[in-house]
Amino acid sequence: MKIIHGGIAAPNGFSASGIHCGIKYKNKDLALIYSKVPCVASGVFTQNKVIAAPVIVTKKHIKNDKAQAIMINSGNANCCTGRAGLSDAQKMCIALAKKLSIKTIDVLVASTGAIGKKLPIDKITNKLALLTNELKPHAGTNCAEAIMTTDTKPKQIAVKLKIGKTEVKIGAVAKGAGMIAPNMATMLGFITTDAAIDKAQLKKLLHEAVDNSFNLISVDGDTSTNDMVVILANGLAGNKKLTSKELKLFSKALNFICLYLARAIIQDGEGASKFIEIQVEAAKDINQAKNVAFKVANSPLVKTAIFGENPNWGRVAACAGAADDKVDQHKLNIYLGSIKVLNKGARTQVKQEKLISIFKKKEIQIKINLGLGKISTKVFTCDFTHKYLEINAKY
């Protein structure tokens, strides 16, 4: 497997564009991903019960496991907008389908930005000629820029790998301002591939990859109203449908891509000054491991301590004890970096200066060994800073 240029538009037959249509005062705010042939498609969507209009429309359109284009706007979430919002999301699909001469049901839409504002639909439809004219293969950057909100960097990647004798490519793009994004329109991710792949397999691999990447980053425990990750596979690489051995190779590449983008989201976290890895070991099951890991990852006390470079591991212990009924303090061990600070519920004797030097680093590892079973997990988060507070007080 090799990393290549081109982002979301790297795989054969895909092209992308990103333009300024006027939803934002300046900067690109409208993106398009397009395959010259219809694709097998699969998606993972927000579990929030307050669901944005584009999510409702996209879930409906992807039900047949097919799609050919995805249009995304930033600067407005089109959420809590009632019937008007739903009609606007549908208009986006109808207008684009007409422009591209494809079926309306093969267009997916996504929106990200402030909740509760009317979508300026005319600004979008008026610029569809420009948006489609700009479509180019290998040019994912414009698309990556056009889906940003408080992101400071575009997030994209592409890889190629040999599967049998065929070269297969996967491209991807994401947005997300990390830990907590403004208005919780936290994260969008889109993936393209020219591999030919069975639709049931595609769905399975996407769910696995998302569980092992985007679902392991801390977004405040809050599920956004607009989250989605969608993959399109157009089959233009020319391979035969992937065998089970080949699926493993593909899956490995897909996991790599999703984890790369998930880490990029945390690294670009709003106001973040530290990248934090929370590892939970020896849990009795995956739910317990995740509950403990996310309780620590989402704790304002832990995040502010790390911001202050203050190795206050008592806050980690208290989170572990609060996260799960089955946690037993007499079996609980905690490590900061490689140093054990809690041994079966009792403090060890470590020099504070040693711990402070660990917390002075830019990347911080915290490990919690529950001593209850054999299951592990690892989640990623960032710290709480004054800049974070500034961004979210004003947005």
Add this chain to the structure above:
Amino acid sequence: MKIIHGGIAAPNGFSASGIHCGIKYKNKDLALIYSKVPCVASGVFTQNKVIAAPVIVTKKHIKNDKAQAIMINSGNANCCTGRAGLSDAQKMCIALAKKLSIKTIDVLVASTGAIGKKLPIDKITNKLALLTNELKPHAGTNCAEAIMTTDTKPKQIAVKLKIGKTEVKIGAVAKGAGMIAPNMATMLGFITTDAAIDKAQLKKLLHEAVDNSFNLISVDGDTSTNDMVVILANGLAGNKKLTSKELKLFSKALNFICLYLARAIIQDGEGASKFIEIQVEAAKDINQAKNVAFKVANSPLVKTAIFGENPNWGRVAACAGAADDKVDQHKLNIYLGSIKVLNKGARTQVKQEKLISIFKKKEIQIKINLGLGKISTKVFTCDFTHKYLEINAKY
């Protein structure tokens, strides 16, 4: 019912003291509450599975529903301290019982402060003569001061009420730095009364009062390792055991006291600039109402918006949708103050200036009507500020 002076030491037969013993560099750090006769006692304790040593000892001592003295230190939580910590908590009881010539099992202990530090037990035992000599009736303030950590104000109240022909008093003291306290040693509350009351009734009324007060304030969803609320009733008012009608009067006063202290904790929240009331109406059951209310109350996005006086109600909607699977956006209504901003899932047309003027106030009401049933609840929280971040980065 009338508010009176004296705090925790207002009821007949109770006295209190608070001194500096040296756990903290300066300021009072050791408190005592004492009844001249043994009391009926009941307590409510942290649900955290990482439990501080004093909580373990106190739970054991209160099992017989009796107690006569409570000693509390601040500046050290005596948590994650292993066998040594447990032994220290026991020593506190043994030494004080000897000094007061009462039974060891009738002494309860509590600690609050940093987790994972060895308790300097000698500093406590060396000052027991001073602590007991300082005991005075009607003098709750010293005790209230000695249990403070990052609290900026002592928190106490006392009331008297006529029950039948007898005057009954209730006194109380609490500590807690609001939303999230340093090290999550969030909250301690102690209540005394001279009413004669059946132990089963006392337990029931305490649980009800705590559920309607301390359990309705946002402490970040994190349960502290050291939390406790304990009530002592010494019967010296001279009433006969309370009848069911009289119990209602007593219960009303107890609820008033607990809610007063719970609000005082939020008003003194670390770095807080706003007092926030989150009301949930028309829920199908109390769990749903609380889940939604606390999701909003604990949301960094909502708290930072309120700090920024930015009426971004979309964040409230997203919290409601994330909090409970049964939330239906087509039935969801949201009000900021008295202004409806979301009507059955769709935005209303309100001038932004009107909403901003509501968020400029010191006390802010947010109401969420789920349209699903008949159950309501109300929880209290405060905002996220730069001062909060400063306090918790350094502590």
